[in-house]
Amino acid sequence: MFPLGYPLLVSRAIFRGVLLRRCVRLQSGKSRSSSQNKWLDRQSNDHYTKEAKLQDFKSRAAFKLIEIDDKFQLFKRNQHQSILDLGFAPGAWSQVARMRSNENSVILGVDILACKPPKGVNSIQANILSKKTQEYIRWFFRDNFNLNRVDTLDKVKGFLHDDDNNITNNNSQDATSPENFENTVRSRYPVDVIVSDMYDISSPNTGYWNNLTNMPYYRLANTTGIKIKDHEQSIDLCDAALVTAIDLLKPGGAFVCKIYTGKSDADFKRRLRHVFNKVASFKPLASRQESKETYFVGLQKKANVDKLKVFTE
Numbered sequence: 626m627f628p629l630g631y632p633l634l635v636s637r638a639i640f641r642g643v644l645l646r647r648c649v650r651l652q653s654g655k656s657r658s659s660s661q662n663k664w665l666d667r668q669s670n671d672h673y674t675k676e677a678k679l680q681d682f683k684s685r686a687a688f689k690l691i692e693i694d695d696k697f698q699l700f701k702r703n704q705h706q707s708i709l710d711l712g713f714a715p716g717a718w719s720q721v722a723r724m725r726s727n728e729n730s731v732i733l734g735v736d737i738l739a740c741k742p743p744k745g746v747n748s749i750q751a752n753i754l755s756k757k758t759q760e761y762i763r764w765f766f767r768d769n770f771n772l773n774r775v776d777t778l779d780k781v782k783g784f785l786h787d788d789d790n791n792i793t794n795n796n797s798q799d800a801t802s803p804e805n806f807e808n809t810v811r812s813r814y815p816v817d818v819i820v821s822d823m824y825d826i827s828s829p830n831t832g833y834w835n836n837l838t839n840m841p842y843y844r845l846a847n848t849t850g851i852k853i854k855d856h857e858q859s860i861d862l863c864d865a866a867l868v869t870a871i872d873l874l875k876p877g878g879a880f881v882c883k884i885y886t887g888k889s890d891a892d893f894k895r896r897l898r899h900v901f902n903k904v905a906s907f908k909p910l911a912s913r914q915e916s917k918e919t920y921f922v923g924l925q926k927k928a929n930v931d932k933l934k935v936f937t938e
């Protein structure tokens with residue numbers, strides 16, 4: 626005969642066994658998927674990841690922009706620049722821009738994620754696919770807001786404030802005066818350099834009910850692994866960055882944009898040639914060989930770019 630408490634003892638023992646197996650699995654890392662393990666191994670052995678930690682960069686992405694800047698000389702030590710970093714989070718590129726530009730240069734990071742910017746960098750949490758975001762960027766650079774001190778841009782401009790009149794007024798000034806001409810160009814095109822490392826992430830579209838209206842998962846930092854989808858999403862963001870460049874980058878300005886390569890690369894390059902005198906593509910050594918990402922660079926922005934022509938011809 627079994628003692629009375631036997632079933633309780635057995636179930637306790639089974640429960641302990643299950644717990645123990647789980648702990649062992651967690652310690653040995655076996656509960657992670659193989660791709661997670663691969664990613665962790667790669668990160669811990671990666672030279673750039675180690676170096677980023679040593680140099681206090683937010684991520685290894687810093688070294689990609691350093692290589693791009695070494696080759697194309699985007700940032701100037703001897704001149705004030707307005708620099709726009711699209712998709713700045715967690716902030717490694719902004720750190721590089723801060724480090725390599727003049728101390729009076731102004732840097733604005735924009736990201737759809739809320740993220741505290743690195744020291745000496747301003748930031749706006751916004752979606753670049755929204756036209757309103759471009760207005761905020763223009764106001765920020767033109768009116769010299771300092772978002773590090775107070776969130777003045779939000780307080781003064783508010784979401785429904787329409788400030789386009791200022792641009793119209795500036796245009797009606799005597800354009801023959803060199804000073805007025807310079808002011809008009811500055812307020813219309815207040816940015817000297819645009820860098821975009823934006824990358825779309827695929828939304829988890831199964832296994833949950835999305836009960837939100839602002840789609841917080843509609844921005845990602847990883848590829849889906851579905852090559853065509855990754856490429857097309859990347860082209861959308863590149864086009865958004867290019868529209869921002871057409872609308873806000875000063876003539877002569879420089880542009881860098883990450884692209885996840887695919888069949889529409891040539892079309893995008895053609896659009897870039899409408900906007901810039903010099904166009905190049907560049908894969909930094911810090912960009913993993915197996916990654917489909919590469920960078921397009923546009924130098925010497927042309928004056929009077931016709932947006933319609935860029936996207937229709």
Ligand SMILES: C[S@@+](CC[C@H](N)C(=O)[O-])C[C@H]1O[C@@H](n2cnc3c(N)ncnc32)[C@H](O)[C@@H]1O
Pocket residue numbers: 683684686687711712713714715716717718719735736737738751752753754822823824825826844845846862
């Ligand atoms: C690869 S990460 C950028 C890394 C960054 N350059 C750095 O050095 O730390 C890509 C970023 O693009 C942002 N992003 C993606 N879609 C966006 C959008 N529509 N508007 C603004 N940012 C976006 C993501 O939130 C993500 O933070």
